[in-house]
Amino acid sequence: MATTFPEPKWAVPGLLAEGVNLLAGPPKVGKSWLSLGLGLAVASGGKAFEAIDVAPGPVLYLALEDTPRRLQSRMRKMLAGRPAPAALTLSTYCPTLTDGGDEAIGRWLERHPDARMVVIDVFAKVRGKAPVGLSAYDADYTAMSRVKHLADAYGVAIVLVHHVRKMASEDFLNTVSGTNGIAGAADATLVLSRARGTADGMLQITGRDVDEAEYALSFQPACGAWHLLDGPPEDHTLTETRAAIVRYVRANPGSNPKSIADGTGLSYDNVRKTCPRMAADGQLLADAAGRYRTPDSDRTETVPAVPAVPDHPLTCENATDRQGHPSLPGVTAVPVQHNAADGPGIPPTKQAPGPHPTQEVHPS
Known part of the structure; x- marks a missing residue:
């Protein structure tokens, strides 16, 4: 009991800690916009969701369902003429974990010892074939364990973009696609869902190092950004x-x-009819005298406190990579370059047989 363990290293304080973070959601809900936005924020040391300060550090973003053209379009919209952060590495290809993908990612992490985050969009593209004879649960858990080993060995937050089931559930963890081996092996699970009212999305989160919480988000189509809305999500x-x-x-x-x-x-008539319905829906509590209060009225905080992040300044350790040495063998690079006239661009490339070096993303 006398042993002192360091606090977890946060990529996004209060949301994404070192370990395996599963980000799930239905198709076209905006998972890729959200994960790329987080990658840009962490790589530049900006604000996640335009609200949470993050410490800067190298980020590897594997956009495995995107083409270079689509990724170029996303980056242009999100950067809005600003140069791409030098600490961001983009790629549209990675071998499966069972075919050397975990080793390739590990070599990138070795070249970037202060890396803060790896995003794999989507997990299904890298998990590979399951060993023969395993049950569905064991196959899911084995695939997740490969990622878990990487995250723990290098002390980095790995975000796995994943899908949810079509069938709804009261427990958001039960909506994650696959067996319980997927969510069970993750250190944290985040589920992005569509919302009604003034919010465009709800982000629900639970995990070993994070408090269970729910956040209301708005999506800004003009810049492809998710913003955290102030106040309790139910508002x-x-x-x-x-x-x-x-x-x-x-x-x-x-x-x-x-x-x-x-x-x-x-109007009084509107309030008189609406309040009992809200009480029946659990949005208000009523006493015998017909007076109302909110379910959270006894709480002193409505939003979980955000823990502090240790100071890990970004250092310039990438000299070898900038001289052209491959930092992630087996991965096809998608370098982003900034042009003052037309914004950041991704030059079209053709994949040739054999391993390809990954190039760092630097402003030109």
Whole structure:
């Protein structure tokens, strides 16, 4: 018990710690925009979700479902004329884990000892074939264990972009595609889902080093960015009437429909009918006298505290790579270059047989 262990290294404080982080969501919900945005924020030392300060460090982003043209389009939109961060490495190809992919990623991590994050979009592209004779659960767990070994050996956050089942579930963990061997082997699971109201998405998270939490997000199509919305997530997923009632009751617990109507400007008849429905839906709590309060009225915090991040400054250790030495054998590079006239671009390349070096992403 006397042994002191270091705190986990955070890629995004309060959200992504070192280890295997599973990011799941339905098709076309915006998982790739979200994961690329996180990669850009960490590589540049900016703000994740335009709200959370992150320490800078090298990031490897494997866009395995993208073509160079599509990746070029994403980067142009997200960078908006700014140079690509020098610490970002992009690739559209990686061998499967069972065919040397884990070793290739490991060699990149050895060349970048201060790496903060690796994103694999999507996990299905690299997991490879399962050993013959394994059950579905054991096959899922074995594939995840290969990634877990990398994350633990190098102390880095690895984000696996994954899919969810079509069947809905009250427990968001049960929506993750595959057996329980997928979510069970992950250190943290994040599920991005579509939302109603003023939010475009809900991000639910649970894990070994993170508190279970839920965040409301908005998506900005013009720049391809996900933004964290202020306040409790339920405020952004309700109708305007219900959201106004919740905000007033949270600030004025014990209010009756008359005072709520006066305080919000809503009609008394509307409030009188809506409050009991909200209580039935669990959005309000009512006492015998018909006074209302919010379920979170007894809590002192509505958003989990964000732990501090140790200071890990980015160092210039990539001199060998910049001289042309391959940093990730077996991976086809997608270098991003900045041009003041037309923004960052990815020159078209043809994949030739044999191993390909990965080039660092540097502003020109």
